[in-house]
Amino acid sequence: MRIFSGIAAISVAATVLSAMPVQAEDLALENAASIVRGGQIYDKWWKVVKAEEPSSTHSAYPEDGPRDGSTTWRCKECHGWDYIGPKGRYSSGSHFTGIVGIEGAAGGDPATIAAAMRDEPHGFGADLIDDAAMADLANFVSHGQFDMSSYISDGKSTGDAAVGEPLYATLCAGCHGADGAKITEMPPLGEISSNPQETMHKILFGQPAESMPALYVFGPQVAADITAYLHTLPQ
Ligand code: HEC
Ligand code: HEC
Structure with a gap:
């Protein structure tokens, strides 16, 4: 990472x-503006791309998970603010899902990451996150994440x-x-x-x-x- x-x-x-x-x-x-925009898309993409806020619960969100509705469409809700899912802050408590973190994709090819977001289980079509926004998001996933555990303790x-x-x-x-x-x-x-x-x-x-x-x-x-x-x- x-x-x-x-x-x-x-x-x-x-x-x-x-x-x-x-x-x-x-x-x-060299990609700072794109990575920063991608980090905001990771937080709450519909605000950034000015799309409609989802009203359903995302199909990849666990049925017995603690949340429902639009928040289950936020990358951070399934993968964590610290990017490491169940290995980090969301290891328990009111956001626990057990879904993997995204740290394994750090340094990965942005085009491959972007393509994966369009497929199952994510299903983020171009009607939700357009190609330019998806490229920013992929730049964030590849280049923008960092190891928060080096800066946070207890x-x-x-x-x-x-x-x-x-x-x-x-x-x-x-x-x-x-x-x-x-x-x-x-x-x-x-x-x-x-x-x-x-x-x-x-x-x-x-x-x-x-x-x-x-x-x-x-x-x-x-x-x-x-x-x-x-x-x-x-x-
Ligand atoms: C130009 C004005 C502006 C500056 C400068 C600014 N912020 Fe903000 N910040 C905002 C606004 C507006 C919000 C969103 C408020 C809301 O949700 O209604 C916000 C939201 C936040 C949030 C998230 C709150 C939440 O519940 O989602 C944090 C954390 C935060 N700011 C920290 C900071 C810190 C730390 C700095 C300095 C490094 C900073 N901000 C500089 C305007 C600013
Ligand atoms: C409703 C929950 C959910 C949401 C929201 C979600 N994901 Fe995921 N994500 C998953 C699941 C489940 C997997 C594991 C898929 C698998 O193993 O096949 C995954 C896997 C990933 C991976 C691959 C991790 C690895 O190392 O294998 C990346 C990268 C990723 N997601 C990025 C994102 C981004 C970026 C967003 C926001 C646009 C997002 N995800 C939104 C559920 C979600």
Whole structure:
């Protein structure tokens, strides 16, 4: 699995913001815009491609699974925010399905991944996810995933909150408020960060159909540091 090894040397916020991004072979920068869009499609594809929200339950979703309806059509619902399905956060609890993660497809040929999405058990036809969006999704699956377990332990980010604080103040607080609770349509960021896998995915890839920036080009350590700071905000 691709682990963004090139960014490891860049650990201090000041350096991150002034340094050139890492080499493309580590971070797949040449495809960054496509990978980021793919990460949002993985989150909630119908928001990104402006398709109708499904109303049924996906046929590949286990009959005795804990969810139903449109959420069962989200890639993340079957495969996890940490991309490793039952080996990760969805190993138990209210999202458990037992369905495999997508980590085995990391580094795979995007065209092959895209073609597989059109077939069973997925059945994502071009009427749902068009070819251009499917290419972005496949780029994300192949190049965008990373090993979240390197940044999360015992349900918390292992990042440095002191590094995350100025990043939050300058990149996020304008929209989310200093306390993370300014956008009232969503739970406060302090509370959301209790799911650090989801939080890191959203920070790196952005929020579907919102103007929120995606920090993918800075690599996962930055997202881990911001998430560590979010843990300190009011719930
Ligand atoms: C309703 C559940 C469900 C949804 C939603 C879903 N998948 Fe899957 N996915 C599966 C199942 C089941 C398998 C295993 C298929 C098999 O082994 O034949 C799978 C396998 C995969 C694999 C291959 C993993 C491997 O290593 O063999 C990839 C890649 C994948 N899915 C990507 C996606 C993407 C991207 C999306 C979103 C467009 C998505 N899936 C949505 C159920 C789902
Ligand atoms: C341009 C404004 C803007 C900026 C800047 C921004 N966000 Fe957001 N963010 C949003 C909006 C809008 C939403 C969606 C709110 C909703 O669901 O109603 C959102 C959603 C989120 C979510 C997902 C919430 C959920 O429940 O789905 C997280 C996590 C998040 N933002 C974190 C951050 C972090 C951390 C930063 C800084 C790195 C940041 N955002 C920067 C506007 C922004």
